[in-house]
Amino acid sequence: MSNILVNGLNEKPQNMIKKARILVVDDEAVIREGCVKILSKEGWSVEAVENGMDGIELIKSKEFDILLLDLMMPGMNGLEVIHEVNRIAQHIDIIVITGYATVETAVEAMKEGAYDYISKPFTPDQLRVVIRRTLEKKALLLEAEFLRREQEKGLQAISHEKSKIKTILNCMPNGVLVLDNEKRLILYNPIAGKLLNIREEDSIGKLIDECVYCKDLSDMISEVLNRDYIENTYISGEISADNPLSLMAHNAPIVMEDGEVLGVVVIVQDISEQKAIDKMKADFIAKVTHELKAPVATMNQLLMAIEAGVVGELEGKQLELIERAKLRGEGLLELISDLLDISKIESGLSIQRMIPLNIREIMEDVVDLLKPQADKKGISLNLHIDDNLPLINADKDGMREVFTNLISNGIKYTNDGGKIEIDGSMDKDYFIFSISDNGIGISKQNLPFIFERFFRVKNSKTRHIVGTGLGLPIVKDIIDAHLGSIEVKSDEGKGSTFKVLLPMKIE
Numbered sequence: 001m002s003n004i005l006v007n008g009l010n011e012k013p014q015n016m017i018k019k020a021r022i023l024v025v026d027d028e029a030v031i032r033e034g035c036v037k038i039l040s041k042e043g044w045s046v047e048a049v050e051n052g053m054d055g056i057e058l059i060k061s062k063e064f065d066i067l068l069l070d071l072m073m074p075g076m077n078g079l080e081v082i083h084e085v086n087r088i089a090q091h092i093d094i095i096v097i098t099g100y101a102t103v104e105t106a107v108e109a110m111k112e113g114a115y116d117y118i119s120k121p122f123t124p125d126q127l128r129v130v131i132r133r134t135l136e137k138k139a140l141l142l143e144a145e146f147l148r149r150e151q152e153k154g155l156q157a158i159s160h161e162k163s164k165i166k167t168i169l170n171c172m173p174n175g176v177l178v179l180d181n182e183k184r185l186i187l188y189n190p191i192a193g194k195l196l197n198i199r200e201e202d203s204i205g206k207l208i209d210e211c212v213y214c215k216d217l218s219d220m221i222s223e224v225l226n227r228d229y230i231e232n233t234y235i236s237g238e239i240s241a242d243n244p245l246s247l248m249a250h251n252a253p254i255v256m257e258d259g260e261v262l263g264v265v266v267i268v269q270d271i272s273e274q275k276a277i278d279k280m281k282a283d284f285i286a287k288v289t290h291e292l293k294a295p296v297a298t299m300n301q302l303l304m305a306i307e308a309g310v311v312g313e314l315e316g317k318q319l320e321l322i323e324r325a326k327l328r329g330e331g332l333l334e335l336i337s338d339l340l341d342i343s344k345i346e347s348g349l350s351i352q353r354m355i356p357l358n359i360r361e362i363m364e365d366v367v368d369l370l371k372p373q374a375d376k377k378g379i380s381l382n383l384h385i386d387d388n389l390p391l392i393n394a395d396k397d398g399m400r401e402v403f404t405n406l407i408s409n410g411i412k413y414t415n416d417g418g419k420i421e422i423d424g425s426m427d428k429d430y431f432i433f434s435i436s437d438n439g440i441g442i443s444k445q446n447l448p449f450i451f452e453r454f455f456r457v458k459n460s461k462t463r464h465i466v467g468t469g470l471g472l473p474i475v476k477d478i479i480d481a482h483l484g485s486i487e488v489k490s491d492e493g494k495g496s497t498f499k500v501l502l503p504m505k506i507e
């Protein structure tokens with residue numbers, strides 16, 4: 001910046017006008033004294049000296065804003081003073097006082113760097129006007145410089161902030177991409193570049209489809225951009241880029257206070273290792289449970305044969321013990337079959353065939369299958385299915401499993417003589433079904449946990465009921481794989497209702 005303003009920058013421009021410091025240099029005592037009097041009355045601090053040399057000395061030791069300078073003086077003349085002041089205190093504005101009809105000299109002085117002039121004789125008003133005009137110009141320049149400095153500070157802060165963000169992004173173990181609302185890439189970190197094969201140097205500013213070859217990701221970003229946001233939500237899902245990695249993308253909108261969506265932030269996670277471990281785990285469970293199934297089933301059959309008297313008639317205590325062993329064996333078989341189901345779901349094998357299904361038929365089949373179990377306890381199974389139910393796109397075995405688990409739970413957790421209502425109907429694009437019982441219900445404390453693996457309510461009413469705590473998690477996994485949802489309402493002692501929503505068409 002120029003030196004002119006250095007001394008004024010600590011002051012607010014308007015304050016500077018009020019507190020201006022003026023130096024008068026004139027050999028005529030009348031003019032000097034007159035100026036001091038007139039200008040002091042305005043609140044300005046004014047000093048006066050009678051020659052150029054004294055003026056320069058004073059300027060060297062004190063701060064001034066304006067120099068009111070007579071051009072015609074004995075000794076050091078006005079032009080020489082202007083030269084010197086421009087050299088040592090550029091920020092001072094010089095107003096020259098010229099004699100009668102010496103406008104040419106004034107012009108020359110202004111060429112040398114004086115800011116304005118006033119001709120003798122002048123009235124107090126004329127003097128005040130010229131000083132005020134000079135101060136106002138000075139204030140404007142100060143203001144402009146002040147703004148420029150503020151802007152510079154702002155720009156520095158932004159660039160500092162940018163480099164901070166860059167460092168953070170570069171240190172993150174996950175890929176990060178930021179896109180505008182037209183799906184143009186605004187920034188990405190090196191990990192994102194590596195995971196998504198963003199090779200081109202100049203990919204910034206390009207559409208995501210031009211620099212990342214991943215349709216799943218592009219679709220998810222579009223979905224985030226086209227949603228209505230009542231509150232911040234994000235979409236996550238696996239994506240497959242042009243490489244063998246398993247990637248997970250979490251897409252969140254950048255939403256302004258007024259709800260406008262400015263763009264999307266995408267976090268890309270490499271889940272290859274996690275998936276490989278999960279697969280190993282699922283494979284192991286599948287293998288072990290498969291190996292267990294045959295011997296346990298054989299043991300059960302042998303127990304049944306013993307119970308049936310194949311090795312001689314049993315009586316009393318013997319029968320009771322065999323019955324208990326059989327019950328435990330059945331529990332074990334149930335656990336094995338649930339573990340197998342879970343491992344199938346985890347390795348993505350269970351929901352393989354989405355085909356148009358006649359759901360009514362499947363539900364009727366399941367009800368028929370479970371009827372003997374219900375009859376044993378005198379529980380009625382009442383099926384109400386909408387007559388106009390269209391075909392539903394879903395996995396047959398998966399749906400069978402869901403109905404079987406929910407209805408058999410209803411039977412298990414309802415006292416003798418109870419009833420179970422099974423309803424199914426269409427609502428807009430959803431197939432909705434619910435299974436309600438008037439059984440023992442689930443307490444508020446336990447309700448949040450029933451979809452967790454191996455969770456079972458433990459109390460005097462459930463103690464004798466055989467189960468694995470895997471039925472509902474399996475149901476939830478299957479419903480999730482159909483992009484559906486499940487909710488439960490329950491009153492302890494009164495009964496429970498499980499309600500499932502399935503989107504009708506899944507492409």
Ligand code: ADP
Nearest residue numbers: 409410413441450456457467468469470471472
């Ligand atoms: P389980 O094999 O124990 O039945 P689930 O995962 O199917 O396992 O259910 C978890 C727990 O939720 C059950 O142990 C039971 O306590 C409770 N539960 C499930 N369905 C019902 C129901 N219809 N009525 C009451 N409690 C239920």
